[in-house]
Amino acid sequence: MNGKYRFMLAALPLAVVIGLSGFFYDRLGKDPGELPSALIGKPVPDFTLPGLDEGTPGLASADLRAGTVTVVNVFASWCAPCRIEHPMLSALAKVPKIRLVGLAYKDKPEATRAFLGELGNPYALIGADVTGRVAIDWGVYGVPETYLVSPAGEIVWKHVGPLDEAVIRGELLPRAEKLLK
Amino acid sequence: MLAAALLLSSVPALAIGVDEPMADPAMEAKAREISRGLRCLVCQNQSIEDSNAPLAADLRHIVRERLAAGDDEPAIQKYLVDRYGDWVLLRPPLEPATFALWFGPFALLALGAGIILWRRRRPGIEPEAQALTAEERARLDSLLKDEDPA
Numbered sequence: 182m183n184g185k186y187r188f189m190l191a192a193l194p195l196a197v198v199i200g201l202s203g204f205f206y207d208r209l210g211k212d213p214g215e216l217p218s219a220l221i222g223k224p225v226p227d228f229t230l231p232g233l234d235e236g237t238p239g240l241a242s243a244d245l246r247a248g249t250v251t252v253v254n255v256f257a258s259w260c261a262p263c264r265i266e267h268p269m270l271s272a273l274a275k276v277p278k279i280r281l282v283g284l285a286y287k288d289k290p291e292a293t294r295a296f297l298g299e300l301g302n303p304y305a306l307i308g309a310d311v312t313g314r315v316a317i318d319w320g321v322y323g324v325p326e327t328y329l330v331s332p333a334g335e336i337v338w339k340h341v342g343p344l345d346e347a348v349i350r351g352e353l354l355p356r357a358e359k360l361l362k
Numbered sequence: 363m364l365a366a367a368l369l370l371s372s373v374p375a376l377a378i379g380v381d382e383p384m385a386d387p388a389m390e391a392k393a394r395e396i397s398r399g400l401r402c403l404v405c406q407n408q409s410i411e412d413s414n415a416p417l418a419a420d421l422r423h424i425v426r427e428r429l430a431a432g433d434d435e436p437a438i439q440k441y442l443v444d445r446y447g448d449w450v451l452l453r454p455p456l457e458p459a460t461f462a463l464w465f466g467p468f469a470l471l472a473l474g475a476g477i478i479l480w481r482r483r484r485p486g487i488e489p490e491a492q493a494l495t496a497e498e499r500a501r502l503d504s505l506l507k508d509e510d511p512a
Contacts, residue, residue: 216403219447287376287416312378313420320445322403322417 218320218339225253225334226318230308233290240282240308246334250360252281252353253328254304254344255316257288258296260324266343267300273349274303279357283307286316286324329353331360381419384426393426396435400425400442401452409452 220226225245232239245251254270256263274281283304285293290309297304310316319328322341329338338356340348384390394411400421402413410418410425421442428438442450454460494502 216449217447219443219445289376311376313376313417314378317378317417317420317424318445320447322446 212342215341216322218336220320220336221339223336225330225336226315228308228315228318230284230310230315233285233294233307233309238306240284240306242334244282244306245330246332248332249280250278250332250357251330252279252357253284253319253330254281255284255286255319255321255324255326255328257286257324258292259288260286262343263325264296264300266325266345267303269344269346269349270303271301273344273353274305276354276357278361280305284316284319285309285311286321287311287313327353329356329360377416377423378420379423379427381422384430389426389429392435393422393429396425396429396438397422399452400439401450403446403450 225242227242229241230239245253252273270281273279281304283306285307287310288296289311293307293309297307308315313321319326320339325343327340327344328336331337337360338352340352344353384393397411398409400410402408402410402415402418402421404415404417405413408418410421424441425438428441433441439451448455454463456464
């Protein structure tokens, strides 16, 4: 057994440890339960949803291909994190050239109306997905979820969980700006 | 008509449909078999068959609905993979991205076996202990003498 071979054998555990440390460090602070969306880069699914009451327009896939950058927020009145992220949505609604629309997930329209009556309605359009069927076409598995849709109606980005300032400034807005160029 | 109305009223308000067995036992067995292979997205280490999450109930309903419509297992799996990605399958598909997952353990086993065989074929690598030279013997003796037991 010559010296070089012996050195390489001794260095192997160290190399493995360094490799694993790098891998674990990369995963640090990330939620392992968060799944990549299968719909990134795909056109929005076809759907038509009614509004929260008669006379209020609902939400349909055609609204998302109308040539504006759209943020689709999946929410429900029974969802506590939705209440937490609500101020962020109100702020986002004020950003020019970005349209915020809502998809009320498995929620009774009267409950959604009460929720928005209490906190304010940041959405330009809301579709009531009472059974949750349209949300399944979107790959929704937990509310709140937020999607960024290009002017042509392609899903560009998805976030699971409540939006916070870091996510909006660091991930959502830079991508939206790229779409606006 | 009345029966239909009664049936509709039994549907839970905030679910896609009722979560009840199919009429045909063979179809129901098939539905359960498919559901056991699908991951619940909410409680991620359970199948939708085992989970009580509302989303799992909705997905079970969709499995039965598509089965009743004549879809086979690959078609139903594709329907869900299109929406939720490969992650929804509890058994990962065999494709280039998962080759390491499927073949990695066997590759490591073969590597280990290879190293053992390689080392066995080269015996006597460890040098034999050699007898001391006269010089070394003299030095050892003097060192031992130095150590005074008293």
